[in-house]
Amino acid sequence: MSGLHRFASPARFLRLADRIQPWTAWTAAILIGAGLAVGFGFSPPDYQQGDTVRIMYVHVPSAWMALFCYAAMAVCAAAGLIWRHPLAHVIAHGAAPIGACFTIVCLATGMLWGKPMWGRWWAWDARLTSVLILLFLYLGYIALANAFDNTTRGDRSSAILALVGAVNLPVIKFSVDWWNTLHQPASVTRIGAPAIHSSMLTPLLLMAAGFMCLFATLLFIRVRAALLERRLRALRHARAHAPPAGGMDTGTTLS
């Protein structure tokens, strides 16, 4: 853990963010641009699904990011609760809305892909249902994190929810194997070579890498904002309890 503690001080984290953020932002733009160009310009339609297969280039990366964000939050929750890492909760607070947005994109694009291919927008299928639960976990985390005036209580209770909810991640990942789901089994992250032709795998991986850089960029911005929010709360608290101008804070009420 001592390695992580090197970045524990907010100032050092912010200096790191300043240096890396422009790079991740530009890399995200280039990778996503390339992914879209290859995905729409060079990759063929699927022999069964036709052009709807192009929805995969945004559906699958957002699904991967939705899971990755929650896993990162669970690790932060553990780091915050167990090792008292001072930045852990702030980073998890920053990541939660990003993960929630990726989950919304994953569900929406999945429905838009399911309607032409399965003939229905939604099915209470194991994969779809567990991802919907993931969205509720994200929203619950965000609500819980902001529910308390006392930041420590907010941090601790939301961290516990993040850890408890992490059990849902393997359920999502293996839902397509454990149950007989409408949703197809894994095609990339599977034992053996990916079951996708390189003409489709290339844009998919470009978009996935682009989404990862996009996540890093947004996370730096939101963690910076979360740190400022705590600074603001401290300043307001200090001002509320500051002695009146010119007077002395005797701590006792002069009746």
Place this chain on the structure above:
Amino acid sequence: MTELYEFLAMGGYAGFVWPAYAVAAIVIGGLAVQSVRSLRSLRREVAALEEAQPRRPRHTRGRPGSGTGDAA
């Protein structure tokens, strides 16, 4: 020109492919705009409060026990 129409038609699935990308762009784009905007407004608020706050004299800042009425 027909090529453009053919491309936009997406093999007849235009009604599903383009809305999927529109949703992704709107949700993630909206998140990015909101993130940057909230960061800027927080920066302004903190800067304003830091200016308004009476600055403690430099030599007492940071020294342990430099608070008032410290029992030596």
